Amino acid sequence: MTDKKEKAMLLTANSRIENSNADKTKSSITLPPVQGQKRPKNKENMTEEERKKEEEREMKVEKKDLPSREFLEKRVKISPIERYHLDRVFRLLHSCRKGNDQQSSAAQDKNERSLEKPDDKSLERGKDDSKTAKNKSGKIKPQKEEKESFGVEDVMYILRKAAQKDNGEDGEPIMSREEVEWMIWVRFHVINLGLI
Amino acid sequence: MDENLDGVIDKHEYDLMYRRCIEDDTGLEPMDLFNLVQFLMYDKRGQYKITEEDTLELIYVRVQNINLLEEEVKKIFG
Numbered sequence: 001m002t003d004k005k006e007k008a009m010l011l012t013a014n015s016r017i018e019n020s021n022a023d024k025t026k027s028s029i030t031l032p033p034v035q036g037q038k039r040p041k042n043k044e045n046m047t048e049e050e051r052k053k054e055e056e057r058e059m060k061v062e063k064k065d066l067p068s069r070e071f072l073e074k075r076v077k078i079s080p081i082e083r084y085h086l087d088r089v090f091r092l093l094h095s096c097r098k099g100n101d102q103q104s105s106a107a108q109d110k111n112e113r114s115l116e117k118p119d120d121k122s123l124e125r126g127k128d129d130s131k132t133a134k135n136k137s138g139k140i141k142p143q144k145e146e147k148e149s150f151g152v153e154d155v156m157y158i159l160r161k162a163a164q165k166d167n168g169e170d171g172e173p174i175m176s177r178e179e180v181e182w183m184i185w186v187r188f189h190v191i192n193l194g195l196i
Numbered sequence: 197m198d199e200n201l202d203g204v205i206d207k208h209e210y211d212l213m214y215r216r217c218i219e220d221d222t223g224l225e226p227m228d229l230f231n232l233v234q235f236l237m238y239d240k241r242g243q244y245k246i247t248e249e250d251t252l253e254l255i256y257v258r259v260q261n262i263n264l265l266e267e268e269v270k271k272i273f274g
């Protein structure tokens with residue numbers, strides 16, 4: 001009787017030791033959840049419903065942080081007067097490439113003449129004229145405009161010009177070439193490195 | 197900005213940049229190019245200098261509120 005008792009005690013003691021060793025190895029791999037917080041489940045262990053909820057939550061976060069192109073194009077309105085000046089600036093930056101000397105006030109005048117300035121009625125909010133920018137003859141601008149672009153050199157040219165106006169020939173641009181390069185490329189890097 | 201990495205910013209990228217920066221309320225959006233474009237938009241006479249008066253029309257169109265207008269002008273000119 002006593003032998004049986006001893007055996008039973010030994011067995012329970014051994015199993016306790018094994019269990020405690022197993023616990024130790026377990027705790028060394030994963031951290032226990034903080035009190036009051038649920039440990040997030042692996043997607044594989046989730047039920048269908050939980051997985052859907054998790055995906056919806058992720059989508060919400062993504063949408064909040066990074067509005068999609070479609071969202072920006074449809075929801076964010078640009079008024080006609082903003083569009084006019086936005087196009088004017090784009091053409092100003094684009095025209096720098098054709099030859100810096102051409103970027104005179106005459107060239108700028110020509111640039112402005114080719115855009116139709118919106119009247120006062122178009123100052124109303126919420127009017128998006130992205131598709132209706134017209135030239136003087138009333139025709140919608142040709143698609144060729146899509147190919148127009150500007151780069152680091154063009155921005156540098158504008159900055160140099162501004163500095164010269166301000167401080168004469170010795171005027172230093174407010175941004176260095178490296179900074180302008182970063183300014184143009186930054187979004188790509190930030191998004192693709194997953195920093196935001 | 198240069199999302200397709202062709203070394204230049206085309207009209208579509210330019211447009212998206214502007215819309216993103218208008219919409220952004222997180223402060224995470226890179227704003228340098230937007231600020232430069234804004235400055236050139238306000239600088240209607242091509243003088244590379246802007247006055248409060250130059251900014252009023254465009255800011256008002258966007259905010260549609262006198263109080264917000266004053267706030268925005270204060271942000272620029274202090």
